Amino acid sequence: MRTMTDLPTTMPAAVYRGPGDIVLEELPVPSPGPEQVLVEVAHCGICGSDIHLLLDGLGQAGSVEGHEWTGVIAAVGADVDQWVVGDAVVGGPSPRCRHCRRCLEGKPSQCRNRTGSVMDISEGAFARYIRTNASAVWRLPPGLSMRQAALTEPLAVALHGITRSQVTEADSIMVFGAGPIGALTVAALKAKGFGPITVIEPGARRRRLALDLGADEVRDPSELELFEVLDPERIASGACDVVIECSGHGNAVEAAFNQVSRGGRLVLVGAGIDQPNLNPLRMILNELTLCGSFLYDADGFENALTLLASGALPTDLLIEPADVTLDQLMGTLRDLSSGVLAGKAMVAPGL
Ligand SMILES: [Zn+2]
Ligand SMILES: [Zn+2]
Known part of the structure; x- marks a missing residue:
């Protein structure tokens, strides 16, 4: 040694x-x-x-x-x-x-x-x-x-969520939670030219941070159009093609599930303890894709280091x-x- x-x-x-x-x-x-x-x-x-x-x-x-x-x-x-x-x-x-x-x-x-x-x-x-x-x-x-x-490590987590979302330039995006993973997700989406991005976050400081990172809109969860879990055809007025849930809260997962537009994708990145109540009929009738995202892509650390070294992320804000x-x-x-x-x-x- x-x-x-x-x-x-x-x-x-x-x-x-x-x-x-x-x-x-x-x-x-x-x-x-x-x-x-x-x-x-x-x-x-x-x-x-x-x-x-x-x-x-x-x-x-x-x-x-x-x-x-x-x-x-x-x-x-x-x-x-x-x-x-x-x-x-x-x-x-x-x-x-x-x-x-x-x-x-x-x-x-x-x-x-x-x-x-x-x-x-x-x-x-x-x-x-x-x-x-x-x-x-x-x-x-x-x-x-x-x-x-x-x-690097949390950015690799955020990048994996973006990979799992299969987001394209045509997609509108909603990110739930602007804690570290949500904030890195917004910053990375922005750096890659994706958007518009709406961020849902109850904390005023984190909403401010999301705006500073380039989110096009921030909303308190209370401003979301929410409805009964047994209303599977109804699509929220602000629904997005790609929804990335980074908070891990069961009620946020439920809200996120209702904010996915027809044919859209919901990625669960945030891990929590409380369990959401989701209606599978909503998935079926609207052909929603719901997927989990855990850890990183195979080259997650390399990609995160490259993105950080490019200077495209405002690390002073993050x-x-x-x-x-x-x-x-x-x-x-x-x-x-x-x-x-x-x-x-x-x-x-x-x-
Ligand atoms: Zn971590
Ligand atoms: Zn193995």
Whole structure:
């Protein structure tokens, strides 16, 4: 194993103890296996799933979350030859076996050998160092800062939702939720020249952000034309060809289902806990396509890095201006959950 010269033996990490309870602890710096690398974390974005895991109590006690990270390689395992200490990289969960039918079809998110929830990690990047497989990190393109590049993982999620929507230039688009994934979806659609885009979002700050990102119209969910679930022929007046649901709320999924125009497509990106009530007759009579979107395209990280490096995304709007220290993590999770913060909050464990 090759390491940076002054590698410490312990590191601060934000350890999850229970719902709303994170403790800053000194943990041993993990030692990379033969095919692994150790990365000193520069930035790690806070994900909506972190709110479910750490605030809502879906996490495992003793785990360290954080999966949207960038950093500098601090040690490489004995069999790693593609990375050297000092390389700037971006990482994130990218499960794939590379040989099952779905992996060979280019759909690694549906790897037949995927086990459990991929977000269920125990060694995350809300810590000074993270250990990961050498094949699960990507090189930062020139000109992209570590801070900007920490948007790679959630942008790959947003891009996959757009791929799944099969959106064309002729389509009108509606995006539900302007949290980090919804905001990245709007920014990426805009950068690719798609639209018009209507954003449905209850939070005033996030509606403002969506407008700043180029949404053509923003509406509070209360302004939507909603009707009984047993009214399958009726199409809402503002219905769109493509609807991308990024909030994960059951009532938003129901509303989104009613905002799809005839022959249109609804993509579910946001994952939630409450279940919507949908009428299959609406799907049948209007030939709606309803599909889920999980994780990324096969080349999701590469595409996200290329888009970020192109400068086409307003990362200054997408990322909250002030970085977050490890001991500010819980307060920031609460501010994200309540909508006080609209953009992507970045943890900088070295602060
Ligand atoms: Zn995420
Ligand atoms: Zn596979």
